[in-house]
Amino acid sequence: MKIGEERRDETLIVTASGRIDSNSSSELERALLGHTGSGESRIVVDLAEVEYISSAGLRVLLMVAKKLQATKGRLVLCAMPESVRLVFELAGFLPIFAIESTRDAALARLAESGA
Amino acid sequence: MGQVQTLVVPGTPVGLEQAERGLDDFSAMHSLTRNDTWPFHVALDEILSNVVKYGWSGREGEGRIEIRLALDGDALEMVVLDDAAPFNPLDAQAPDTSLPVEERPIGGLGIEIVRRLMDTIDYARLEDGHNRLTMRRRLGL
Numbered sequence: 001m002k003i004g005e006e007r008r009d010e011t012l013i014v015t016a017s018g019r020i021d022s023n024s025s026s027e028l029e030r031a032l033l034g035h036t037g038s039g040e041s042r043i044v045v046d047l048a049e050v051e052y053i054s055s056a057g058l059r060v061l062l063m064v065a066k067k068l069q070a071t072k073g074r075l076v077l078c079a080m081p082e083s084v085r086l087v088f089e090l091a092g093f094l095p096i097f098a099i100e101s102t103r104d105a106a107l108a109r110l111a112e113s114g115a
Numbered sequence: 116m117g118q119v120q121t122l123v124v125p126g127t128p129v130g131l132e133q134a135e136r137g138l139d140d141f142s143a144m145h146s147l148t149r150n151d152t153w154p155f156h157v158a159l160d161e162i163l164s165n166v167v168k169y170g171w172s173g174r175e176g177e178g179r180i181e182i183r184l185a186l187d188g189d190a191l192e193m194v195v196l197d198d199a200a201p202f203n204p205l206d207a208q209a210p211d212t213s214l215p216v217e218e219r220p221i222g223g224l225g226i227e228i229v230r231r232l233m234d235t236i237d238y239a240r241l242e243d244g245h246n247r248l249t250m251r252r253r254l255g256l
Contacts, residue, residue, distance in 0.1 A: 021135075021156075021157075022160050022164040023132060051149060051156075053157075054225065056160070086232075090227070090231040091228055
């Protein structure tokens with residue numbers, strides 16, 4: 001799995017590509033947690049290039065979302081391929097996250113929430 | 116049923132990586148698409164990471180996992196055998212997905228995903244001291 005990061009205004013955009021599983025999820029965790037402590041409050045995770053995600057990846061995203069919430073931050077997921085969306089659905093995780101179909105929609109959602 | 120491809124990996128995180136690569140090789144050999152095989156990659160991750168963590172009482176480096184792959188008509192069948200302590204992952208209680216996630220027990224989420232991804236999944240404890248988990252899913256869905 002590869003992780004890319006870029007900043008757009010006050011939002012951190014993290015792009016994951018490849019497979020998010022029990023071996024790679026700790027890398028994703030490090031990339032995201034590295035920012036929750038440093039005042040980063042708005043994060044978009046772009047999943048367009050993710051082949052699939054397992055429960056290990058779901059747990060990391062949930063934990064990061066909770067940490068951000070505690071500091072009034074926001075996490076928005078975007079561009080889920082069908083394989084990723086299906087796993088979220090089967091796990092009952094769709095209602096838990098803010099999810100948009102495109103990166104632009106995710107950025108717009110964060111902008112309007114005024115976080 | 117088509118020819119069975121067997122791979123043997125150690126019960127460790129490295130073994131899990133080897134298993135995923137073995138599935139990639141099988142997929143390439145039979146010209147399967149990512150859409151066909153990703154559910155099996157997820158299943159391998161859920162099942163093997165569980166066995167590695169709990170199957171041998173947390174002692175890494177012990178134990179052996181065997182994975183058998185075969186095409187059967189329009190389906191792929193995957194069998195996972197391990198020589199760990201008797202454990203039926205299907206016994207784990209299904210998580211209550213109507214509960215807020217914070218109130219759900221952590222265990223069982225992975226196997227619930229596998230259960231819902233696969234068309235069929237069956238467990239047997241073999242007399243030779245192996246757990247055997249057999250799962251099938253039609254391809255090209």
